[in-house]
Amino acid sequence: MRKREFIKKAGILGMGAAMSDKLYLEMIGKYAEVPAGELAENEDFWLDIRKEYRLNPDIINLENGYYNIIPEPTLDKYIRHLRDVNYQGSYYMRTVQTDNKKAMAAKMAAIAGCPADELILTRNTTESLDIIIGGYPWKEGDEAVMAEQDYPSMLSMFRQVGRRYGVVNRIVSVPTDPGSDDEIVNLYANAITGKTRLLMICHMINITGHILPVRKICEMAHRRGVEVMVDGAHTVGHISFTIPELGCDYFGSSLHKWMSVPLGSGLLWVKKEHIRKIWPLMAPFEDKPEDISRLNHTGTLPVHTDLAVEDAVEYYLRLGPGRKEARLRYLQHYWTDKVRNLPHIEMYTPSDPARSCGIATVGVKGMKPSDLGDILFKKYKIYTAPVDGAGVHGCRVTPNVFTTTEELDVLVRALKEIK
Numbered sequence: 001m002r003k004r005e006f007i008k009k010a011g012i013l014g015m016g017a018a019m020s021d022k023l024y025l026e027m028i029g030k031y032a033e034v035p036a037g038e039l040a041e042n043e044d045f046w047l048d049i050r051k052e053y054r055l056n057p058d059i060i061n062l063e064n065g066y067y068n069i070i071p072e073p074t075l076d077k078y079i080r081h082l083r084d085v086n087y088q089g090s091y092y093m094r095t096v097q098t099d100n101k102k103a104m105a106a107k108m109a110a111i112a113g114c115p116a117d118e119l120i121l122t123r124n125t126t127e128s129l130d131i132i133i134g135g136y137p138w139k140e141g142d143e144a145v146m147a148e149q150d151y152p153s154m155l156s157m158f159r160q161v162g163r164r165y166g167v168v169n170r171i172v173s174v175p176t177d178p179g180s181d182d183e184i185v186n187l188y189a190n191a192i193t194g195k196t197r198l199l200m201i202c203h204m205i206n207i208t209g210h211i212l213p214v215r216k217i218c219e220m221a222h223r224r225g226v227e228v229m230v231d232g233a234h235t236v237g238h239i240s241f242t243i244p245e246l247g248c249d250y251f252g253s254s255l256h257k258w259m260s261v262p263l264g265s266g267l268l269w270v271k272k273e274h275i276r277k278i279w280p281l282m283a284p285f286e287d288k289p290e291d292i293s294r295l296n297h298t299g300t301l302p303v304h305t306d307l308a309v310e311d312a313v314e315y316y317l318r319l320g321p322g323r324k325e326a327r328l329r330y331l332q333h334y335w336t337d338k339v340r341n342l343p344h345i346e347m348y349t350p351s352d353p354a355r356s357c358g359i360a361t362v363g364v365k366g367m368k369p370s371d372l373g374d375i376l377f378k379k380y381k382i383y384t385a386p387v388d389g390a391g392v393h394g395c396r397v398t399p400n401v402f403t404t405t406e407e408l409d410v411l412v413r414a415l416k417e418i419k
């Protein structure tokens, strides 16, 4: 089959002909014994997964890092939750709303391997991490450490607490392709002083896909009496881990990213012993010092989104976290291995496979990222996210489980042609 015809077919397959639960389980069951690494390369399997999505046939969507399109079965259930909450109205809101939200948070706690009383559902990573940055009991002259590659919203919040409380922010720059974990650990260690209280690190840097050695950084920081807040926006539902094994103090993530919960869903985990010292961003009705729900007061919300957490978790577990991670890593290397060493190409993602997964960023030397993004989109219909700053000048490419290798062939061809 010619490439163009294939992409057309794959696009049509992705037009929403989702399988019934029974068919899906039968299909998954056929591959139960196949190791994740082997399955990662089985295009038939992933074409079946693609059928679960309604995809726009006019574009090759390689920008799934902002928002992961949700599969049709989750979308259907989400719409049912919306109808149900609307049907029950205030009765729902006054009776089971809070308990249901807690039950959904417990589902995420189970995935994250942490106690349910240390995790709340928020609207996104921004809310989760800003609760910590804004509510930390800062004193004038305290210091915080972060990287220029961290997400701009959190950097802005640190600037705000700098202006408000006199906190001094020390900013490091993470190298693109470190030679060892120690290089990264020492970078952060060198920025710590006797006044440092909090260190922010990305679990996976969004503009490069770089996975940091979080546990080693936390151990180093704790030896110096510094707490660590982890920005896990891109790791929940993307790579397999538990929050406790990271050894951090605070962890935030967006569930509408790789966990494929509908838009407006995040989580915040706070180590039990720290819950009482954080000032809530919005004062709760009742402030119980040890109860994490004190940090979760927001007023009225689109609560049907909370209910979809369970559906997304179920979908994720049925597909298999190990399989998803292996496929995303395979897809990244499928295209980056073909272009990394081309003389006109600049890669901004570590070459060591253990330091990245699905996300990678590519630049064309001498070309503005916005121009590269425009050419990829206008000439090749490939949608990416241009990044121009913090030492990164390229387009971020984030495939999803529905991405085909044929789509990535188009990207590789484009990168070879654009000079």
Ligand SMILES: Cc1ncc(COP(=O)(O)O)c(C=O)c1O
Pocket (backbone or CB within 6 Å): 065, 066, 124, 125, 126, 127, 150, 151, 153, 202, 204, 205, 206, 231, 233, 234, 254
């Ligand atoms: C590393 C990182 N942190 C935080 C965020 C903010 O996520 P949200 O907009 O869902 O709050 C993003 C969004 O892309 C991100 O990439």
